[in-house]
Amino acid sequence: MTQITLALPFALPPQELATDLVRSLTMPALATLLARSTETHVPWDDQQRNLPHEAWLSRTFGLAADGGCAFAAASMRGFGLDPAGGSWFLVHPAHVEIARSHLTMHDLRRLRLDDGHARALFDVAKPVFDELGHTLVYGDAHTWFMAAGPWTSLQTSSPDLVVGQNLTDFFPTGPGASDFRRLQNEVQMLWFEHPANVEREAAGMPAVNSFWIWGQAGSNAAIPPAPLFASSYTTPWLSAMTTCPAPSLPDPFNGKSEDSMLVRGDLCEPALAGDWATWLARMHHLENKLFAPALAGLLQGRDARVRIVLSHRSTLREFTTTKWEQRAFWRKPSLARLLP
Numbered sequence: 132m133t134q135i136t137l138a139l140p141f142a143l144p145p146q147e148l149a150t151d152l153v154r155s156l157t158m159p160a161l162a163t164l165l166a167r168s169t170e171t172h173v174p175w176d177d178q179q180r181n182l183p184h185e186a187w188l189s190r191t192f193g194l195a196a197d198g199g200c201a202f203a204a205a206s207m208r209g210f211g212l213d214p215a216g217g218s219w220f221l222v223h224p225a226h227v228e229i230a231r232s233h234l235t236m237h238d239l240r241r242l243r244l245d246d247g248h249a250r251a252l253f254d255v256a257k258p259v260f261d262e263l264g265h266t267l268v269y270g271d272a273h274t275w276f277m278a279a280g281p282w283t284s285l286q287t288s289s290p291d292l293v294v295g296q297n298l299t300d301f302f303p304t305g306p307g308a309s310d311f312r313r314l315q316n317e318v319q320m321l322w323f324e325h326p327a328n329v330e331r332e333a334a335g336m337p338a339v340n341s342f343w344i345w346g347q348a349g350s351n352a353a354i355p356p357a358p359l360f361a362s363s364y365t366t367p368w369l370s371a372m373t374t375c376p377a378p379s380l381p382d383p384f385n386g387k388s389e390d391s392m393l394v395r396g397d398l399c400e401p402a403l404a405g406d407w408a409t410w411l412a413r414m415h416h417l418e419n420k421l422f423a424p425a426l427a428g429l430l431q432g433r434d435a436r437v438r439i440v441l442s443h444r445s446t447l448r449e450f451t452t453t454k455w456e457q458r459a460f461w462r463k464p465s466l467a468r469l470l471p
Contacts, residue, residue, distance in 0.1 A: 170450050225339070429454050
């Protein structure tokens with residue numbers, strides 16, 4: 132039986148707002164899919180240094196059995212770069228600012244960094260990395276890669292995990308942490324009042340005054356060829372790992388397709404920003420563009436299985452349904468399974 136997986140990070144509302152947000156949703160297709168499905172609640176340890184959907188992706192792709200975010204090498208290959216037998220970190224240019232009593236980092240999606248400014252900042256930073264034996268490689272404006280060298284035991288955190296949090300709680304720890312901080316400080320000084328940042332601030336954009344590393348992986352970490360993997364509205368490091376464009380995913384309900392997976396990142400930015408009006412609007416958009424077609428395909432097509440993966444900061448749930456489960460008319464459509 133062909134299976135399509137629809138993964139939507141931050142589609143589960145936060146516990147303190149869940150009742151009001153779910154009450155504001157009008158999503159009959161999703162309500163039907165969830166009510167007539169089998170639910171699997173995936174346990175989550177809040178001490179993890181990543182988010183539930185990131186750990187799920189890592190396990191699903193076979194990159195790390197423990198759910199560690201070993202994404203760097205697979206993302207490098209997506210950019211046409213060769214990990215060349217080493218271990219690498221993802222590197223993201225970032226904006227850090229001082230809150231009342233601590234440092235915070237902006238959502239990287241909101242940096243809006245163009246290639247010209249990114250290249251200028253990369254070029255001035257690269258010699259510092261390279262001199263220390265941590266080769267810096269350019270993927271795109273938001274995604275660079277650093278050779279881990281002796282820092283393979285450095286413990287790092289997902290950038291989406293730390294947005295809006297006290298940044299000092301998530302700085303890299305372990306062997307090499309102090310050396311990394313010295314490297315970071317030197318680059319920050321080079322970027323201070325750099326012409327690229329002067330232009331950005333003159334245009335009302337935040338300065339790129341730091342960078343974030345995470346996602347370390349050895350060169351043997353690779354995305355398997357199956358299932359087909361596509362994404363929409365996701366960050367560049369993840370988009371680079373896809374095996375086909377989202378519009379090219381085959382119809383899973385024609386009885387001939389191979390298994391496939393689609394990750395939609397529409398909800399990440401508004402959820403991280405606490406912009407719940409936009410979150411609601413995007414949920415309704417997904418109802419029309421994703422869930423309604425999936426329900427229609429199940430009811431009208433051949434045998435297929437739909438797996439829906441929904442998450443928030445500390446929760447991930449899987450819902451699996453088939454054409455036959457959707458015929459359980461006595462289960463009334465409901466969004467109650469979105470509630471904690």
